[in-house]
Structure formats: structure tokens, C-alpha cells
Amino acid sequence: MKNVDYVIIGAGLSGLSTAWYLKQAGFSVQVLEAQDDIGGRIHTQHQAGWQIDVGANSGLLSSQPLDELIDSLGLRDQVVVANDQAKNRFVVRGGQLWALPLSIGALLKTPLLSPLSKLSLLWEPFRGRGVGEESIGDFITRRLGKEWRDWVIDPFVSGIFAGHPDKLSVQAAFHKVWLMEKDHGSLFRGMLARMKARKQDRAAGRYVPSNHMISFHKGMSTLPKALAQALADSVQCSARVSALTKTEQGWQVTIASGQTLLANKVIMTLDAPDAAQLLAPLSPTASKLLQSIESPPLAVVALGFDRKQITHALDGFGVLIPRSLGIQTLGAIFSTSIFPQRAPEGKVLLSCFIGGSRNPLVATRDEQTLIDQVVKDLTPLLGIQGKPEMSQVKLWPHAIAQYQLGHLEKVAQIRQALAQDCPNLVTRANWHEGISVPDVVSNAERFARHEYILSRVAP
Ligand SMILES: Cc1cc2nc3c(=O)[nH]c(=O)nc-3n(C[C@H](O)[C@H](O)[C@H](O)COP(=O)(O)OP(=O)(O)OC[C@H]3O[C@@H](n4cnc5c(N)ncnc54)[C@H](O)[C@@H]3O)c2cc1C
Structure with a gap:
């Protein structure tokens, strides 16, 4: 033995x-x-020139x-860093895709949030700390207002946990966000403190993560x-x-x-x-x-199209769909926009998600029903014409612990x-x-x- x-x-x-x-x-x-x-x-599955990651799609070098x-494993030369455009993350509102704002200028212009919600950023540093354990939904509503919860955090929570913002604990699921309030009294001050610490680490020659999103060839x-x-x-x-x-x-x-x-x-x-x-x-x-x-079921539906079949520029990481819109698909990663080697020349790969905490049973439907549903949901949003050239479904019966x-x-x-x-x-x-x-x-x-x-x- x-x-x-x-x-x-x-x-x-x-x-x-x-x-x-x-x-x-x-x-x-x-x-x-x-x-x-x-x-x-x-x-990772390989078939006829398509490279499909049916589980984790990428990793953050954080x-x-x-x-x-x-x-140590000798993998450095096999690392692929995500394209710069992967920084764009789209959210659906009013039937269109809007990039989450990454700068003050973009924030002022975005139609995702009302002027009042934009102004709430100014008051955020002056809001008091919460008492006891809170959901991420309540935490963000308290600090920034309900629009931020509904149009930014709700889709974000779907994207990471396939979960419900009113059920996930901010302390357990988004610990770093919670620490910003606990240690600095505000998300804004917490972010400034983090930037300062990175600067100090860099100056002192200590390790500073690149935060690049990576995969491998x-x-x-x-x-x-x-x-x-x-x-x-x-x-x-x-x-x-x-x-x-x-x-x-x-x-x-x-x-x-x-x-x-x-x-x-x-x-x-x-x-x-x-x-x-x-x-x-x-x-x-x-x-x-x-x-x-x-740990609810989640299905990953990989769809391959000819580039000409999609009118949207796909110039981002992907699209998240707020649950209030009543659309079954949670979102899609524009896989080839981030890592172009994942499809044959001239083709695009979308990795789509359906099911999760708020609609678990839908993930367990038969494969063709899932493919049809995701194509139907994404067609008006991305301007898809015709059927996918390649489709594949992977069901994770207990995908992500909530x-x-x-x-x-x-x-x-x-x-x-x-x-x-x-x-x-x-x-x-x-x-x-x-x-x-x-x-x-x-x-x-x-x-x-x-x-x-x-x-x-x-x-
Ligand atoms: C759809 C999906 C997308 C994701 N995307 C990302 C992403 O883009 N980026 C990211 O950072 N993370 C992502 N994650 C999360 C990440 O993939 C996982 O958290 C991580 O891979 C988990 O690894 P693990 O070893 O803990 O669990 P697992 O990978 O589940 O490994 C557990 C292993 O135990 C085996 N096992 C079970 N029972 C037994 C038994 N009785 N005896 C022996 N073996 C057993 C299973 O077969 C399995 O291989 C994603 C997860 C999912 C489901």
C-alpha cells in the first residue's frame, strides 16, 4: 500500500x-x-481550428x-495577454450596448446612468460605514444609489458569480471592495490608497502585479x-x-x-x-x-460565426445583460476580440452564459434549445445574421459556489x-x-x- x-x-x-x-x-x-x-x-477543447475554453476563460495576473x-513551469513564452480593447465591458440598456465608463469624461457622457447617479460619486466619500453584514446590492445602493446597483453591479455579479446581488455577501464575495470601506471609509478613498500603495511598492522595488488578463497560446x-x-x-x-x-x-x-x-x-x-x-x-x-x-447550474454556450455575420464591432471583453431586462442569457464574452487565436481566420467566437442563481433550471435544458435561446437573445443586440457555423454546449451542474x-x-x-x-x-x-x-x-x-x-x- x-x-x-x-x-x-x-x-x-x-x-x-x-x-x-x-x-x-x-x-x-x-x-x-x-x-x-x-x-x-x-x-480547453480544440476542434477544427476553434479553441474553446468551456470553463475559466482567462486569468488575471493579479x-x-x-x-x-x-x-517556474516555463510557460512565460506561451502566455497571451488580452488585447487592449478587452478593457471595454458592455452593458445592455434600452436595447443597446454601452461601454462601462473608464474615465471621468466617459462617465459624464454615458447614457447608462442618470445625471443624479453620476453626481452620487461626489457624495460617496462622505457616506458612513455600514453596520453588520450586507449584500453587495445593498452595499452599492447605500454608497452610490440604486441605478449603480441595477445597471452596473447587477450585470457585474452575473458576470463573475452568475449570482444575485441581493444574496451575495459583500464581505465574503467582494472582500477587497468591502475592505475599501472598512479601512478607508469610502470606495473612492480606498482606490486612491490602493494606487498610492502600488506607487510606493514600485518605488521600493517590491512586486507589483501587472493585472493583465492572460491566457495561453x-x-x-x-x-x-x-x-x-x-x-x-x-x-x-x-x-x-x-x-x-x-x-x-x-x-x-x-x-x-x-x-x-x-x-x-x-x-x-x-x-x-x-x-x-x-x-x-x-x-x-x-x-x-x-x-x-x-452552487447552481450554468451552461456555457460557445458560438462560432463568420465575422461578416455580426454587425457589432465586438470591440470589448463582452456584454453583460442586466436581469431586469428579462433576457435569459446572462452575457457573452467576445473571446476572439480578447484572444484572436481562438478561431479560424475570419471567424469570431462568442462564449455565452445561461442559467446561474437566478434562473438555474434554464441551464439544464437540451443543448439545441440552449443554442437557439442564446442566438435569439443576442441577435438584436449584436446584429447577428443567420445561424452559427459552430456551436457547443457545456453544462456545469454546480458551476460557481455562491x-x-x-x-x-x-x-x-x-x-x-x-x-x-x-x-x-x-x-x-x-x-x-x-x-x-x-x-x-x-x-x-x-x-x-x-x-x-x-x-x-x-x-
Ligand atoms: C464556467 C466557469 C467559468 C469560469 N471562468 C473563470 C475565469 O474566466 N477566470 C477565473 O479566474 N476563474 C474562472 N472560473 C473559476 C475557476 O475556473 C475555478 O474556481 C477553478 O478552476 C476551480 O478549481 P478547483 O481545483 O478548486 O476546482 P475544480 O476545477 O472543480 O476541481 C475539482 C476536481 O475534483 C474532482 N473530483 C470530484 N469528486 C472527486 C472524488 N470523489 N475523487 C477524486 N476527484 C474528485 C473533479 O472531477 C475536479 O476535477 C470559472 C468557473 C466556471 C465554472
């Missing part, structure tokens, strides 16, 4: 990056993945660990694939963990095939519903709490239950540590560093 320091359950980016950092620190690891391929929610990991799968390659035999696919048994030393891990491994520690990187299932016999309390973390009101308290209770019922078992997962690619890598690096220090001071 194989015996390792850590068994890591799941070979998504969380599992692979945690394994990589632990191995760098000198530990023995074994990653077990249920599917026959690694990557989890990062998955953290030092991700930047350094790219170098062969798509986002490049990152998990490179990690898996570096980990070699330490990653095993088609190895669904079916049971965990406590031993004197740590854990016995059983795979569906019957194979067993021994580990001092188990690291579970599963989404909340999968973790709830595996933990049910070990910690009913943690399992029940995990089940209550909403960090709703009470989430932080729930996570604390899960941790407490696990500490009691499952010693030497930890969770590193997108339901409690941030959902983005840079968050996942930063958390893995921090965890491995902590484990290394612990191993040095432990008797």
Missing part, C-alpha cells in the same frame, strides 16, 4: 497547484482525480504566486497540464475517492476501484456538493453545512466541525477561498508554506 505525506483529492487547479507547492517543499504527494483527465473547471508559477488548460506534467506519477486520473477511514497515522483513502493509499494528511479540493457527499459518513455537521452552499449572506459564518462552522470530526483533513476549495485562478494559486502557495513551517517546528 502506497504511503505518502499528503493525498490530495481532485486534480483541478486547486489540487494540482497545492500538490506542486507541497512537492517543492519536499513532501510526498499523491493527487487522485475522479475523471479521466485533469483540470476540472479549466478545460498575484505574485501566479506570476512566479508561470515562470493553447488555451487555459496549459496551466493545469503543465502542473500535472511536472507532478508526473504523483497524479492519478480515473481514481474517484469513494471512502476515507481514520487511522492512527492519518487516513486510509479508498478509490472506487478498491485500491487504497495511506496518508498523514488528506487535502480535499472538491466543490461543495462533492465534498458534502464524501464527508457525510465522517462529519454529518460539515456535510449538511456544505450542502447548504448554493458566497451568500452568512457564508463566512458557515465556513467557520464547517472548519470547526472538520477539526473535531476529521483531524488531519483540510479543505482547499473554491467554495471558501476565492473562485478566481489567481486566488486558487495564491491559496495553494500560502498553504504549502504554512505546512512547511509547521513541519519545521513540530517535534
Whole structure:
């Protein structure tokens, strides 16, 4: 029976990056993945010249660990930085697409917001702090007014979480935004403080993230694939963990095939519903709490067109559709406007989203119905003529964990239950540590560093 320091359950980016950092620190690891391929929610498909990322579309170079990991894995020359025009993010209002304003001049001109809402920016620094936990919807309404909530934050929340602004906790889901108010009393002052800190870091020669949006020549799968390659035999696919048994030393891990491994520690990187299932016999309390973390279905509908079929310039990252408009599609990323290599010459790729927290059942409809619905929704907005040349649907049954009101308290209770019922078992997962690619890598690096220090001071 194989015996390792850590068994890591799941070979998504969380599992692979945690394994990589632990191995760098000198530990023995074994990653077990249920599917026959690694990557989890990062998955690039290649077909007839189309490069389709059906999970994460890009990553923000907003953290030092991700930047350094790219170098350590020798991936720097494969990085593709998003086109400058990706800064434009369109929102639909009055049947048209309007770019979110990026400058004071653009803000003054945009018809997205009324003059009164524009003026509310002047009062924002003088609004008081909130009391207790608040939703992102209430937070923005309080600081900037309802129009900002309805026409800026509502579509933004759909774009990141496929969630509801009145349900997501600002403290849990938008922690950096919440900190601006907590630490500086205002979003405006918080932004100024952040700019000043960056300037000081740059002057002092400290690391300053570029915040470039990136992918790789062969798509986002490049990152998990490179990690898996570096980990070699330490990653095993088609190895669904079916049971965990406590031993004197740590854990016995059983795979569906019957194979067993021994580990001092188990690291579970599963989404909340999968973790709830595996933990049910070990910690009913943690399992029940995990089940209550909403992770609604979302379908990614990739549509390929000839460039001439679309009249809109597609000169931006994509379009977000406020929920109040009653349109089923949440939005679309103009994939080829950001990363042109994703389609054959003369073609364009749109990655569209439908379902999520506010309309979960729609995502589970049959593929052709979803394609027809998204084309119907986008046709008047983008000036689409005819049918897509290429279409593909990927359903994520539990796409993105919703960090709703009470989430932080729930996570604390899960941790407490696990500490009691499952010693030497930890969770590193997108339901409690941030959902983005840079968050996942930063958390893995921090965890491995902590484990290394612990191993040095432990008797
Ligand atoms: C549609 C979509 C778009 C996204 N877009 C972006 C984006 O553009 N930018 C960004 O930064 N982030 C994006 N994200 C978020 C990001 O992709 C994820 O947060 C991140 O990839 C999660 O990685 P993970 O390893 O935590 O989870 P996962 O990738 O889900 O990995 C968990 C793994 O565990 C495996 N598993 C489950 N049960 C078992 C078991 N019993 N035994 C063994 N293995 C098991 C699963 O098969 C899976 O491979 C997106 C997410 C989705 C769903």
C-alpha cells in the first residue's frame, strides 16, 4: 500500500497547484482525480481550428504566486495577454450596448446612468460605514444609489458569480471592495490608497502585479497540464475517492476501484456538493453545512460565426445583460476580440452564459434549445445574421459556489466541525477561498508554506 505525506483529492487547479507547492517543499504527494483527465473547471477543447475554453476563460495576473508559477513551469513564452480593447465591458440598456465608463469624461457622457447617479460619486466619500453584514446590492445602493446597483453591479455579479446581488455577501464575495470601506471609509478613498500603495511598492522595488488578463497560446488548460506534467506519477486520473477511514497515522483513502493509499494528511479540493457527499459518513455537521452552499447550474454556450455575420464591432471583453431586462442569457464574452487565436481566420467566437442563481433550471435544458435561446437573445443586440457555423454546449451542474449572506459564518462552522470530526483533513476549495485562478494559486502557495513551517517546528 502506497504511503505518502499528503493525498490530495481532485486534480483541478486547486489540487494540482497545492500538490506542486507541497512537492517543492519536499513532501510526498499523491493527487487522485475522479475523471479521466485533469483540470476540472479549466478545460480547453480544440476542434477544427476553434479553441474553446468551456470553463475559466482567462486569468488575471493579479498575484505574485501566479506570476512566479508561470515562470517556474516555463510557460512565460506561451502566455497571451488580452488585447487592449478587452478593457471595454458592455452593458445592455434600452436595447443597446454601452461601454462601462473608464474615465471621468466617459462617465459624464454615458447614457447608462442618470445625471443624479453620476453626481452620487461626489457624495460617496462622505457616506458612513455600514453596520453588520450586507449584500453587495445593498452595499452599492447605500454608497452610490440604486441605478449603480441595477445597471452596473447587477450585470457585474452575473458576470463573475452568475449570482444575485441581493444574496451575495459583500464581505465574503467582494472582500477587497468591502475592505475599501472598512479601512478607508469610502470606495473612492480606498482606490486612491490602493494606487498610492502600488506607487510606493514600485518605488521600493517590491512586486507589483501587472493585472493583465492572460491566457495561453493553447488555451487555459496549459496551466493545469503543465502542473500535472511536472507532478508526473504523483497524479492519478480515473481514481474517484469513494471512502476515507481514520487511522492512527492519518487516513486510509479508498478509490472506487478498491485500491487504497495511506496518508498523514488528506487535502480535499472538491466543490461543495462533492465534498458534502464524501464527508457525510465522517462529519454529518460539515456535510449538511456544505450542502447548504448554493452552487447552481450554468451552461456555457460557445458560438462560432463568420465575422461578416455580426454587425457589432465586438470591440470589448463582452456584454453583460442586466436581469431586469428579462433576457435569459446572462452575457457573452467576445473571446476572439480578447484572444484572436481562438478561431479560424475570419471567424469570431462568442462564449455565452445561461442559467446561474437566478434562473438555474434554464441551464439544464437540451443543448439545441440552449443554442437557439442564446442566438435569439443576442441577435438584436449584436446584429447577428443567420445561424452559427459552430456551436457547443457545456453544462456545469454546480458551476460557481455562491458566497451568500452568512457564508463566512458557515465556513467557520464547517472548519470547526472538520477539526473535531476529521483531524488531519483540510479543505482547499473554491467554495471558501476565492473562485478566481489567481486566488486558487495564491491559496495553494500560502498553504504549502504554512505546512512547511509547521513541519519545521513540530517535534
Ligand atoms: C464556467 C466557469 C467559468 C469560469 N471562468 C473563470 C475565469 O474566466 N477566470 C477565473 O479566474 N476563474 C474562472 N472560473 C473559476 C475557476 O475556473 C475555478 O474556481 C477553478 O478552476 C476551480 O478549481 P478547483 O481545483 O478548486 O476546482 P475544480 O476545477 O472543480 O476541481 C475539482 C476536481 O475534483 C474532482 N473530483 C470530484 N469528486 C472527486 C472524488 N470523489 N475523487 C477524486 N476527484 C474528485 C473533479 O472531477 C475536479 O476535477 C470559472 C468557473 C466556471 C465554472
